[in-house]
Amino acid sequence: MTYPRYTPLIESLPASVPFVGPEEQERQRGAPFAARLGANENLFGPSPHALAAIRAEAENVWKYGDPTSHDLRAALADHMGVALENVLVGEGIDGLLGNLVRLLIGTGDAVVTSDGAYPTFNYHVTGFGGALHKVPYRDDHEDLPALVARAHEVGAKLIYFANPDNPMGTWVPGADVTAALDTLPDGCILCLDEAYVEFAPEGTAADIAPDDPRVIRMRTFSKAYGMAGARIGYAVGAAALIKSFDKIRNHFGMNRMAQVGALAALHDTGWLAHVQAEVRRSRDSIAQVAKENGLSALPSATNFVTVDCGCDGAYARRVLAGLVARGVFVRMPFVAPQDRCIRISCGRAEEMEVLAKTLPEALRDADQTG
Amino acid sequence: MTYPRYTPLIESLPASVPFVGPEEQERQRGAPFAARLGANENLFGPSPHALAAIRAEAENVWKYGDPTSHDLRAALADHMGVALENVLVGEGIDGLLGNLVRLLIGTGDAVVTSDGAYPTFNYHVTGFGGALHKVPYRDDHEDLPALVARAHEVGAKLIYFANPDNPMGTWVPGADVTAALDTLPDGCILCLDEAYVEFAPEGTAADIAPDDPRVIRMRTFSKAYGMAGARIGYAVGAAALIKSFDKIRNHFGMNRMAQVGALAALHDTGWLAHVQAEVRRSRDSIAQVAKENGLSALPSATNFVTVDCGCDGAYARRVLAGLVARGVFVRMPFVAPQDRCIRISCGRAEEMEVLAKTLPEALRDADQTG
Incomplete structure (x- = not known):
């Protein structure tokens, strides 16, 4: 056998x-x-309000979570200044990255990242057969112009860039990221991981039009909101790209207590x-x-x-x-x-x-x- | 563009x-x-003990869950009479099915299921490019001999069979499932979805050797344990197959409160x-x-x-x-x-x-x- x-x-x-x-x-x-x-x-x-919301929701754990995470998405759309259809809630950035890679990357498709950047992203790219091209850090910063240049060379469909960066903790002004979008190869999407952006100086978050098709940003409740164990992140991007996740995502994958906890956390500024x-x-x-x-x-x-x-x-x-x-x-x-x-x-x-x-x-x- | x-x-x-x-x-x-x-x-x-465990664990939600779900897996191994390495915990059966299909099914690979059986399984098969072959129900039961016969015809790598069945609620004796394993085509895996088995008559759960490579069984805390909103299921199978999920699964995907809640629920017989x-x-x-x-x-x-x-x-x-x-x-x-x-x-x-x-x-x- x-x-x-x-x-x-x-x-x-x-x-x-x-x-x-x-x-x-x-x-x-x-x-x-x-x-x-x-x-x-x-x-x-986490916020004491988030904790209270989680504990109160526990008795409803017999119900599946809302597969559209509607209420949380609506609040996040408000928070980000975009429309509902620009936001997707998922099982942490790790889960969202896996689905993003699956949407875009097939065997041999080129992907560019920094050598030493987030290993889970690389894990997903390899897991779907993509070809990873790695660019060195420069002065302990991810080198966005070099990432874009490499993307042109190899015909990359996807670039990963974290701002601020993990594992170095460094960052670039958001304006540099916004400007870089105009230099991307045609059809190449920038995956902008802003997991840590709430800890960064004013001006680190990039200014991006809600329906810009060239970029998808990832954020999370695992870091500044103190809910890593709840597994809840979100992606913000063009409506068409966001909608395409519905073709493959685990629709009933969200933990119900995480949904209400994140909503309460978001409101506790x-x-x-x-x-x-x-x-x-x-x-x-x-x-x-x-x-x-x-x-x-x-x-x-x-x-x-x-x-x-x-x-x-x-x-x-x-x-x-x-x-x-x-x-x-x-x-x-x-x-x-x-x-x-x-x-x-x-x-x-x-x-x-x-x-x-x-x-x-x-x-x-x-x-x-x- | x-x-x-x-x-x-x-x-x-x-x-x-x-x-x-x-x-x-x-x-x-x-x-x-x-x-x-x-x-x-x-x-x-859910069990009041599970609820209490979830609420007590909420204050630890700032920590990621254990990526191996060790304590829960150990308890499940005990519960199922298998070893730790025969058990995988995942984000509900839906998430586990997605990963199982991804491990086995590439473009054009044949998969057999019943016509009208669990649509989420079909969603995953289609999502990874598999070719679904559907067998009619017989007298409102999934027809296991016919599923196996079709698998021989089309060279299927995977058969889906739920016992008890959803959406009809019918079932077959576990002994029939055990016997069917000897009739499978070489290399074909039976995915045995036992999501509802705790509601079924004695003898519905199949008797399967822990390291039998021909079958993987799926169980869940969403049904009898009343924790659908926690998103926690488990797969039991041969150690090699279970280990292979580590190549692709979202390692830090488990909600921490779900892990402790499930453990408490399991113990509250x-x-x-x-x-x-x-x-x-x-x-x-x-x-x-x-x-x-x-x-x-x-x-x-x-x-x-x-x-x-x-x-x-x-x-x-x-x-x-x-x-x-x-x-x-x-x-x-x-x-x-x-x-x-x-x-x-x-x-x-x-x-x-x-x-x-x-x-x-x-x-x-x-x-x-x-």
């Missing part, structure tokens, strides 16, 4: 994937982390401002701790700070291992030369204390074992 | 989809439904027994109401009853419209000759009263407008 008979594309995909969660690491080390600072989760949590202030404070704390230990922190427009360990990837990996062994869950950029850095999510005073205590020890170990 | 540049497969897919939720119908009619009996949701709700008893009672109520109105109810092993309106599809559609117009949300099988029926989910005494009051009026209308 020949089981299972996968498609040739599936046969070609790698069996191992890099998605190891902190819970798996905790099981392996036999102890919980003291500070969970590795997944850019929002340790200041006071809590968002509170989180933004706490994140600024924590960014300063991380930068201060880094400086006290002779390291430099990159400027950040996100809820994490990328810290330059000042040496090569091997050294940074030792620092990372030392932190993880001491109960601090952090991650790092995968690709040289950014892998000289480690990436630390913002946290509360208690996590910052753990970090301040642990980093010197991790650095001492890294120096000694080098 | 040529936007968007979809793949040829996406271009070929229908733009309209049949997934209209009750909320959309409520918006269109300008009033809420008095009885929500159309989606086979569980109106008796007392609540499950309560729901099963209530569903039996409601099935009898629906059958009684049907009989009082001169209609016949099909025997059901699910939490819905399919009622034969005794005429053709046009007549049943008029009955359906009459019920919907009077605030009773129900649905019907799409395909003749099953479309002579309407499908009514089990409900509490109050929904049964609404049904008893409304059905005679809907029938009177249907008779008069025919």
Whole structure:
């Protein structure tokens, strides 16, 4: 017998994937982390109104969620200054990216991204047989003009660009993104991932006409709104593109409590401002701790700070291992030369204390074992 | 400009989809439904322990869910008498079906299902370019021998079979399913959808060795466990097949509250027994109401009853419209000759009263407008 008979594309995909969660690491080390600072989760949590809405909606969990997420979409359309048909709600940006790639990318179709940018996007492109073309970062920034130039060279149908960027935390003015749209190859769509934009300076969000067919922007309730575990993101783009997701998406895929929680979170602008202030404070704390230990922190427009360990990837990996062994869950950029850095999510005073205590020890170990 | 540049497969897919939720119908009619009996949701709700677990976990919604759903999977492995690596947790059976089809079915690959069976499975097969081959129901049952025979004829890689069946509510003994595995074409996988099996008589669940590569079974917390809005289902199958989902699935796709809620629900066997008893009672109520109105109810092993309106599809559609117009949300099988029926989910005494009051009026209308 020949089981299972996968498609040739599936046969070609790698069996191992890099998605190891902190819970798996905790099981392996036999102890919980003291500070969970590795997944850019929002340790200041969701709006109390969102929490209350989730808890109140729990008793309706016997009902499927509205497959159109109508009420949330209407509020998001208002929030973004677009029409209802320009907004799609989905199971986090990860889920939306998967569907976007599936709509546009078939075997051999060219896609451009930065070398070291969001691995889940690459996972989807590879998963649908696309050909990934990677452009180096420049001065720790994603290089938008170079991405567009490469797209022209390879005839790309899709470019991925995050602003602000993960894993580096850097950003470009939104006006640069808007201007870049006019330079795209004909028919090429820019996937603009704005997952962290609520943490960025004024002017980072691009100014885009609601029905501009050249760009689709992705946003989320996982970061500034503190609801990563709810799995709820949204895409904003031209009505035709947004509607095409209906051909393939999991229509009844939305969690009902997530829908109402996100709606409540969106309306609680006071809590968002509170989180933004706490994140600024924590960014300063991380930068201060880094400086006290002779390291430099990159400027950040996100809820994490990328810290330059000042040496090569091997050294940074030792620092990372030392932190993880001491109960601090952090991650790092995968690709040289950014892998000289480690990436630390913002946290509360208690996590910052753990970090301040642990980093010197991790650095001492890294120096000694080098 | 040529936007968007979809793949040829996406271009070929229908733009309209049949997934209209009750909320959309409520918006269109300008009033809420008095009885929500159309989606086979569980109106008796989830275990109070599950509700408590969901509410307690809400404060952790800032964390992503465990991408391996480890604790829930371990409990499910125990529940099913298999090993951890035989179980995958996913975003409802709908999400799991999509990934299963993506693993196995490429352009033109043959898939066999019953004509009128679960439309979401067909949606996924079409969405990945598969060729659907449909076998008629026989005596309102899915015809497993005929499905297998067709699979031999067309060289199918995948057969879909639900036991109990949706939309008819009928079932076959699990032993028939087990025996059918030996008759499958070489390399053909049976997707055994047991979404409703907790409502079925003893012996309906098939007896399958944990690592049998010829079958993958799907189960859910949406039906007997009353958590449709949480979006959580699971697949049980050979370890190699289960592991292959890791190549493509949305690893961080699970809602964290759904994970803990499902775990608590699974352990509350007392609540499950309560729901099963209530569903039996409601099935009898629906059958009684049907009989009082001169209609016949099909025997059901699910939490819905399919009622034969005794005429053709046009007549049943008029009955359906009459019920919907009077605030009773129900649905019907799409395909003749099953479309002579309407499908009514089990409900509490109050929904049964609404049904008893409304059905005679809907029938009177249907008779008069025919």
